[in-house]
Amino acid sequence: MKAEFLMSRQSAIINFTEKYCDTAEKLLDSNAFRKVLTSYLEKLRKKDNALYNHFIVKTEGDFELLVEELINVFKLLLVLRVEDFEKIQSKYISYFEGRDFFVELIEGIYSFWRRMERYAVVSNSRRGQGLENVGFIEANNDFNNLILSVYRRIEETVMGYQHRVYRQLTAGANAGLIINKVDWLCPPEYSFLERIPFIETVILQPPFITYPKVNKRSGYFEEVFKNPLEDSSINEHHWFCYPAKIGDLYAYVYFHKDFICQGITLSNLFELATEEECRNRKPDIIYIYGMKDFNREMSTVFYKDKENDIVIGYANYNEGIDYFGYMKKMLLTLHNIKMLERGSLPLHGAMVNITTKTNKEYNIVIVGDSGAGKSESLEAFRVLSEEYIKDMKVIFDDMGVLSLDKKNQIVASGTEIGAFVRLDDLDAGYAYKSMDRSIFMNPDKENARLVLPIATYEEVTKRYPVDYFFYANNYADGEELTFFNTPKEALKVFKEGARMAKGTTAESGLVKSYFANPFGPYQKKARCDALLNKYFSILFERNIQVGEIKTKLGIQGMEKEGPKRAAKKLLELLEGVQNSTTEAKPKASPKK
Template sequence: MKKEWSISNDKILLNFSMKYCRTEEQVLNSDAFRGVLEHFLKKNKEQPNRIYRLISETLQKNDLERQIFAITKITKLLTIMTSKEISESFPEFSVLYEHKEKFRHLIEAVYKYWRSIERYCIIQEEKGTEGLQNINFIESKQKFDELILNMYRKITNNLSMTTPSVYRQVPAGTNVGLIVGQSIWPIPREYVILKDIPFIKNIVMETPFITYPKRNTRDGFFTEVFTNPIRRAGINTDHFFCYPAKIGNLLAYIFIHRDFLTQGVSLSNLFQMATEQEIAGRKPDLLYVYGGHDSNREPKDVFYVDEVNQMMVGFVTLNEKYDYFGYLKKMSLTLHNILQLRRGNLPIHGAMVNIVMKNGKSSNIVIVGDSGAGKSESIEAFRSLSEDYISDLTIIFDDMGTFHIGRKENKIVAYGTEIGAFVRLDDLDTGYAFKELDRSIFMNPDKINARLINPVATYKDIMQGLPVDILLYANNYTKVKEDESCIDRFKTVQEAIEVFKAGRRMSKGTTTETGLTTSYFANPFGPQQKQDLCDPLIEKFFTKAFETGIFVGQLKTQLGIQGKEKSGPEKAAIDLFKVINE
């Protein structure tokens, strides 16, 4: 990032390496403050309201430049003088004291607008002017945040000429801080356009982080193309950041446009960030450009198998349609899954937990199902019932994992891909979101398919490689009687394969699908596109499961049945505990 600041798509980026404000005067004199004020005034002019009338009538300024100058000057004066003193000393602002309540609304509106946009501060490792290279990053961010809050308080106090009795320590400065810098990696010739994009090295986040992306569902499948999409891509390297992620045992370089930075920062709660030592000199297994420009200027979400460079490549265009975390997460997992298929491993769209019962019995359980089938909800049902049944619960994966055949034990061994969970709030216990508030990222909490992203496991946990004891398909559409078990065990390999491959589920609004739907092997993220690779692996792994005595069946979660969204997964969990004990 070469500029001191930028604002786009309701996000402001402050480059602390180029300009760091230590005083109120520096803030109010900065180009960034002027830019925020300009965006605020333009927004209110497009939709004339009380604020715009106040500016035009009370200040008697209709020209944008004069409005900015007047408001900036008033704000500066209010940091050192009361409204009464300003009215007496500056004739042009004589109405300030007389109409101080109206001006209070103006100051509040500007402050509210500032807090409504996402605010990022960035420090670059290389030296810059007026920079902070040798000062502790977290401390610098905290001081700036305190400066903004204290400045707001001083201005409002001087304007109203009263001192409040209650002080609220709201996050008034920046939401997120990033340390970025260049990393040296062997860039193939086809990808040289990406060489100047800085890598994210550290993230400091104010949680809970509540964001409002433009979309809240994902649509359709990712399609394969047979020419490298990066070759024709338009990429302004000054507008991109790279998040280096460890997805399972694979290394991914995910290049994110600044307009989608919310989604990129949210990756820190989902995928383990690779360290400098893990990046240096290493070409990635997976490479994903999220927010590039296509030569045809059409929405595009595609992947490409780069045989020459032995990489999987993903590409999604910069379009409001893709401003949803599912497009970032699921494309990354699609690339991961296809590469695992090519290596002879079976990607699993599901959840896995290691459960230790209070009676000492334990089991490694995998629940397979597409979005909304009840995988995460079943895990949370296990957690909510833990006091009565469980002594310990470890999540191995919450959405996607991989089956390998263990070399030593010749059994199915499972590994995870993510350290976090991308959870649909609507179907969870009402208190869950509040329990996880302190570390979470909330996306569109006021809409259908509201989501929460929070860490649930360590990278060490998901990569330990545990043998599978119970393998279940999450059936969310079949109603279960009170005296009936939620679990059916399959008798043959073919019976099991038929149910797992059909991938039936009742849609829950996580995508644009409705009603009872099907998806190949409940996994539209790789297996769907590469069925020729996946078919023999399904046969191989399910045959191995029956040969080694794994319990293979279906778990009727009833999540897709009206009125059973909470009680269904709870009953399924209790029945599963019975199976473990047996």
């Protein structure tokens, strides 16, 4: 990143490497402050706002002069009282005719700034007139305090008295990035990506709240057979790379600065790879998010680069992709394509590892598409089980993988260190308890989302033997837990992938998706069919319990009670196994 300061859409990026303001004078003299002030006044002008009209007459309608004079007035207010202007700077005395207007202006600028998503960036690979990464956290805190002090000092000078209540809000950057140049094994056809800096460290100031333009995902990611990056070029100063570890795979995720909130959110979901891990490494996945092309329609496609053994994801620059689902789900699709090629079976669902008070371990997998109630059932289980369970670890809460170990035993592992969950379906106090670690998305809208870390990378990628394997049914009433007797019977339900849509996507009503997983298996049905037959045969051969858990999340009035009842039945099942004198699993009961 070359510029000192960038503003686009609802975000601001401050380049601490190029320019770091450590005094009030530097702050008010900065290009950044001038841009913020100009943008705020332009917003007022478009609305024909009374506040704007009050001040623009001071310069006889000259907008540029108004910006210049307001900056001068703000700087003078650092050293002068309003009463001193008449003696020392009488040309500006008219700005204080009706001090309430000036206080309103100060509050307006401050609120305009704070409503923006604000990011600080420092480079670890070059020197400018700014700041290196040493002490970046402290510098970011100092910058925050500087803005607060300048705002308060100017406002109190105009008011003529001090505030009596001070709120230590985050007025600096909401998030900070330390970036670096990394030498990776870049195939010649992707050489235009080599200059884009990698994110080395992410610093968040919680609660981190973003307001993306879209709050639902729609459609499928389609495979194309011509590389979408062919003959591409890119302005490296407008891009960042988040090197993500997705399960066992490495993904280099390149995102445009205008979608920086989606890139930052990755830090709560996928483990950030180190510079050492990326150096001289060719990634398994490359994802380009926000590439400007000549296509007015939204394009979200993937391509298999067989020559370089890389799966390429591509989302063009479009307002429609401004939803984290297009970032996360594309990456998981690319991951799943790779897993299918390697003979592993990708799962759309959730998995929990449970240790009872008697030190017995159980690993439970629940398969289901978005809104099926898998995550909500696990959360209800966690709440109900505190009295009976010694430890509970969520291994994955969206996408996992079934594979075979050396003994041909089925094991499962995860892909993400975090969860991307629907706020409406969580316990009322859950989000607030997790506020210090969470990233909130459109909390005031339908399908509000929360992204929070839930496990370590080591826990997620460990291979766990599967004990129970359920399909999450959110639309049918009846017995909460039922079991299948044959692979054929089970495969019919799992392949059908039926669920009542909950508003997490653009779908509505009772819908079906192949194996409840439109992220890879849907695109590669033939390959997935073969693996489903193989894995389900082994599940039954190994006497692993395969069944259905009715979460009832899609039934009106059962949004909270349904997952609780399902969790209670699951707990009773484990208690029954635990208390069994033979310590054998219960026989499968016929599906009702």
